[in-house]
Amino acid sequence: MMNTSSIDPRVMKELLQLQLLSKMSLISGDTSSTSSTDDSGDFSELLQALMGQAGGTTDSQDVLSGLTGMAADTGNGIPSSMYALNRAYTPLSTTASAESDSGSQYDSIIEAASRRYGVDPALIKGVIQQESDFNHQAVSSAGAKGLMQLMDGTGAGFGVTNAFDPQQNVDAGTHFLSNLINKYNGNEGVALAAYNAGPGRIDRVGIRTDQDLANKLHLLPKETQTYISKVLGYKQTFST
Incomplete structure:
Protein backbone atom coordinates (compact mmCIF):
# COMPACT_ATOMS: atom_id res chain seq x y z
CA MET A 1 0.00 0.00 0.00
CA MET A 2 0.99 3.63 -0.49
CA ASN A 3 2.65 5.45 2.36
CA THR A 4 0.02 8.15 2.96
CA SER A 5 2.29 9.96 5.41
CA SER A 6 3.92 11.63 2.40
CA ILE A 7 0.69 13.44 1.58
CA ASP A 8 -0.07 16.79 3.25
CA PRO A 9 -2.62 16.13 6.04
CA ARG A 10 -4.71 19.06 4.77
CA VAL A 11 -4.96 17.38 1.39
CA MET A 12 -5.97 14.12 3.03
CA LYS A 13 -8.71 16.05 4.81
CA GLU A 14 -9.98 17.40 1.51
CA LEU A 15 -10.02 13.85 0.14
CA LEU A 16 -12.09 12.72 3.08
CA GLN A 17 -14.49 15.61 2.62
CA LEU A 18 -14.95 14.87 -1.08
CA GLN A 19 -15.62 11.19 -0.43
CA LEU A 20 -18.13 12.00 2.29
CA LEU A 21 -19.93 14.49 0.08
CA SER A 22 -20.37 11.83 -2.59
CA LYS A 23 -22.01 9.53 -0.03
CA MET A 24 -24.30 12.01 1.71
CA SER A 25 -27.43 12.41 -0.34
CA LEU A 26 -29.18 13.73 2.76
CA ILE A 27 -27.09 16.89 2.50
CA SER A 28 -27.08 17.38 -1.26
CA GLY A 29 -30.67 16.28 -1.72
CA ASP A 30 -29.57 14.58 -4.96
CA THR A 31 -30.19 10.85 -5.00
CA SER A 32 -29.52 10.29 -8.70
CA SER A 33 -27.04 7.58 -9.59
CA THR A 34 -25.44 9.86 -12.18
CA SER A 35 -24.49 12.46 -9.60
CA SER A 36 -23.07 9.81 -7.28
CA THR A 37 -21.03 8.31 -10.11
CA ASP A 38 -19.66 11.71 -11.11
CA ASP A 39 -18.65 12.54 -7.53
CA SER A 40 -16.94 9.17 -7.14
CA GLY A 41 -15.12 9.74 -10.41
CA ASP A 42 -13.88 13.13 -9.20
CA PHE A 43 -12.63 11.53 -6.01
CA SER A 44 -10.89 8.70 -7.86
CA GLU A 45 -9.15 11.09 -10.23
CA LEU A 46 -7.92 13.26 -7.36
CA LEU A 47 -6.77 10.21 -5.44
CA GLN A 48 -4.87 8.81 -8.41
CA ALA A 49 -3.17 12.17 -8.95
CA LEU A 50 -2.07 12.32 -5.32
CA MET A 51 -0.82 8.74 -5.51
CA GLY A 52 1.37 9.73 -8.41
CA GLN A 53 2.68 12.78 -6.53
CA ALA A 54 3.56 10.58 -3.58
CA GLY A 55 5.75 8.49 -5.84
CA GLY A 56 4.11 5.16 -5.16
CA THR A 57 1.41 2.81 -6.36
CA THR A 58 -1.34 1.09 -4.45
CA ASP A 59 -4.86 -0.24 -4.62
CA SER A 60 -7.12 2.83 -4.55
CA GLN A 61 -9.83 0.82 -2.81
CA ASP A 62 -7.46 0.17 0.11
CA VAL A 63 -6.81 3.88 0.54
CA LEU A 64 -10.49 4.66 0.17
CA SER A 65 -11.32 2.13 2.87
CA GLY A 66 -8.80 3.75 5.17
CA LEU A 67 -10.26 7.20 4.64
CA THR A 68 -13.78 5.94 5.22
CA GLY A 69 -12.63 4.29 8.42
CA MET A 70 -11.23 7.59 9.62
CA ALA A 71 -14.66 9.15 9.15
CA ALA A 72 -16.50 6.36 10.98
CA ASP A 73 -14.25 6.32 14.04
CA THR A 74 -14.80 9.75 15.55
CA GLY A 75 -13.20 9.04 18.90
CA ASN A 76 -14.62 12.24 20.39
CA GLY A 77 -18.21 11.46 21.32
CA ILE A 78 -19.77 13.05 18.25
CA PRO A 79 -22.46 10.82 16.67
CA SER A 80 -21.21 9.39 13.37
CA SER A 81 -24.03 11.03 11.38
CA MET A 82 -23.24 14.48 12.79
CA TYR A 83 -19.50 13.92 12.43
CA ALA A 84 -19.98 13.17 8.75
CA LEU A 85 -22.12 16.26 8.40
CA ASN A 86 -19.50 18.37 10.11
CA ARG A 87 -16.59 17.05 8.03
CA ALA A 88 -18.47 17.37 4.78
CA TYR A 89 -19.20 21.04 5.31
CA THR A 90 -16.06 22.25 7.09
CA PRO A 91 -13.45 23.74 4.71
Missing part, protein backbone atom coordinates in the same frame (compact mmCIF):
# COMPACT_ATOMS: atom_id res chain seq x y z
CA LEU A 92 -9.77 24.23 5.47
CA SER A 93 -10.37 27.96 5.80
CA THR A 94 -12.62 27.29 8.81
CA THR A 95 -9.78 25.91 10.89
CA ALA A 96 -7.38 28.61 9.78
CA SER A 97 -9.82 31.35 10.73
CA ALA A 98 -10.47 29.92 14.18
CA GLU A 99 -6.77 29.48 14.86
CA SER A 100 -5.88 33.01 13.73
CA ASP A 101 -8.53 34.80 15.82
CA SER A 102 -9.48 32.89 18.94
CA GLY A 103 -10.66 35.96 20.85
CA SER A 104 -8.42 35.07 23.77
CA GLN A 105 -9.24 38.40 25.43
CA TYR A 106 -12.67 36.95 26.17
CA ASP A 107 -11.44 33.67 27.65
CA SER A 108 -12.24 34.58 31.26
CA ILE A 109 -15.78 35.66 30.33
CA ILE A 110 -16.34 32.48 28.30
CA GLU A 111 -14.96 30.25 31.05
CA ALA A 112 -17.22 31.90 33.63
CA ALA A 113 -20.30 31.42 31.45
CA SER A 114 -19.24 27.85 30.73
CA ARG A 115 -19.07 27.02 34.43
CA ARG A 116 -22.31 28.84 35.21
CA TYR A 117 -24.44 27.12 32.57
CA GLY A 118 -22.57 23.87 31.92
CA VAL A 119 -21.73 24.50 28.28
CA ASP A 120 -18.43 23.42 26.75
CA PRO A 121 -16.26 26.56 26.35
CA ALA A 122 -15.12 25.28 22.95
CA LEU A 123 -18.75 25.26 21.80
CA ILE A 124 -19.29 28.80 23.08
CA LYS A 125 -16.20 29.92 21.18
CA GLY A 126 -17.43 28.11 18.09
CA VAL A 127 -20.72 30.00 18.21
CA ILE A 128 -18.95 33.32 18.74
CA GLN A 129 -16.53 32.62 15.89
CA GLN A 130 -19.38 31.92 13.50
CA GLU A 131 -21.72 34.63 14.76
CA SER A 132 -19.40 37.62 15.03
CA ASP A 133 -15.80 36.57 14.40
CA PHE A 134 -15.15 37.78 17.99
CA ASN A 135 -16.24 41.34 17.16
CA HIS A 136 -18.16 42.56 20.20
CA GLN A 137 -19.57 45.49 18.21
CA ALA A 138 -20.94 43.36 15.36
CA VAL A 139 -24.49 44.09 14.16
CA SER A 140 -26.27 41.89 11.60
CA SER A 141 -28.68 43.07 8.93
CA ALA A 142 -31.47 41.60 11.06
CA GLY A 143 -30.39 43.60 14.11
CA ALA A 144 -28.61 40.86 16.07
CA LYS A 145 -25.85 42.33 18.21
CA GLY A 146 -22.57 41.57 19.86
CA LEU A 147 -20.37 38.54 20.20
CA MET A 148 -23.17 35.96 20.20
CA GLN A 149 -25.48 38.04 17.98
CA LEU A 150 -28.42 38.45 20.32
CA MET A 151 -31.69 39.88 19.09
CA ASP A 152 -33.03 42.62 21.37
CA GLY A 153 -35.96 40.51 22.53
CA THR A 154 -33.78 37.53 23.36
CA GLY A 155 -31.23 39.65 25.17
CA ALA A 156 -33.89 41.42 27.20
CA GLY A 157 -35.30 38.06 28.25
CA PHE A 158 -31.96 37.23 29.82
CA GLY A 159 -31.47 40.61 31.48
CA VAL A 160 -29.19 42.23 28.91
CA THR A 161 -29.12 46.03 29.10
CA ASN A 162 -26.18 46.51 26.71
CA ALA A 163 -25.78 43.86 24.01
CA PHE A 164 -22.35 45.23 23.11
CA ASP A 165 -20.98 44.54 26.56
CA PRO A 166 -19.01 41.28 26.15
CA GLN A 167 -19.80 39.97 29.62
CA GLN A 168 -23.56 40.51 29.32
CA ASN A 169 -23.67 39.21 25.76
CA VAL A 170 -21.71 36.01 26.38
CA ASP A 171 -23.55 35.30 29.62
CA ALA A 172 -26.97 35.69 27.97
CA GLY A 173 -25.98 33.88 24.78
CA THR A 174 -24.56 30.95 26.73
CA HIS A 175 -27.62 30.84 28.97
CA PHE A 176 -29.84 30.69 25.88
CA LEU A 177 -27.65 28.01 24.29
CA SER A 178 -27.70 26.00 27.53
CA ASN A 179 -31.50 26.13 27.57
CA LEU A 180 -31.59 24.80 24.01
CA ILE A 181 -29.13 21.99 24.79
CA ASN A 182 -31.30 20.98 27.75
CA LYS A 183 -34.49 21.25 25.68
CA TYR A 184 -33.08 18.83 23.11
CA ASN A 185 -31.60 16.44 25.68
CA GLY A 186 -27.96 17.21 25.02
CA ASN A 187 -28.14 16.99 21.21
CA GLU A 188 -25.80 19.85 20.39
CA GLY A 189 -26.45 19.80 16.65
CA VAL A 190 -30.16 20.36 17.21
CA ALA A 191 -29.47 23.08 19.76
CA LEU A 192 -27.27 24.88 17.23
CA ALA A 193 -29.96 24.56 14.57
CA ALA A 194 -32.44 26.13 17.00
CA TYR A 195 -29.98 28.89 17.94
CA ASN A 196 -29.73 29.82 14.28
CA ALA A 197 -33.23 29.15 12.92
CA GLY A 198 -35.29 29.37 16.10
CA PRO A 199 -36.64 26.49 18.20
CA GLY A 200 -40.14 26.93 16.77
CA ARG A 201 -38.96 26.08 13.28
CA ILE A 202 -36.96 23.08 14.49
CA ASP A 203 -39.96 21.76 16.42
CA ARG A 204 -42.29 22.16 13.43
CA VAL A 205 -39.95 20.06 11.30
CA GLY A 206 -40.01 17.38 14.00
CA ILE A 207 -36.29 17.40 14.84
CA ARG A 208 -35.46 16.28 18.37
CA THR A 209 -32.16 14.40 18.09
CA ASP A 210 -28.98 14.70 16.05
CA GLN A 211 -30.10 11.64 14.09
CA ASP A 212 -33.36 13.45 13.26
CA LEU A 213 -31.25 16.40 12.20
CA ALA A 214 -29.16 14.28 9.86
CA ASN A 215 -32.29 12.76 8.32
CA LYS A 216 -34.17 16.04 7.92
CA LEU A 217 -31.32 18.45 7.36
CA HIS A 218 -32.51 19.17 3.82
CA LEU A 219 -35.72 20.64 5.25
CA LEU A 220 -33.80 23.43 6.98
CA PRO A 221 -32.45 26.60 5.33
CA LYS A 222 -29.04 26.28 3.69
CA GLU A 223 -27.77 28.93 6.10
CA THR A 224 -28.70 26.72 9.05
CA GLN A 225 -27.15 23.63 7.47
CA THR A 226 -23.87 25.46 7.00
CA TYR A 227 -24.09 27.12 10.42
CA ILE A 228 -24.29 23.80 12.27
CA SER A 229 -21.34 22.24 10.52
CA LYS A 230 -19.14 25.32 10.82
CA VAL A 231 -19.79 25.75 14.53
CA LEU A 232 -19.05 22.07 15.15
CA GLY A 233 -15.87 22.45 13.11
CA TYR A 234 -14.82 25.46 15.15
CA LYS A 235 -15.64 23.60 18.36
CA GLN A 236 -13.33 20.79 17.32
CA THR A 237 -10.54 23.28 16.62
CA PHE A 238 -10.97 25.10 19.93
CA SER A 239 -11.00 21.78 21.79
CA THR A 240 -7.44 20.96 20.72
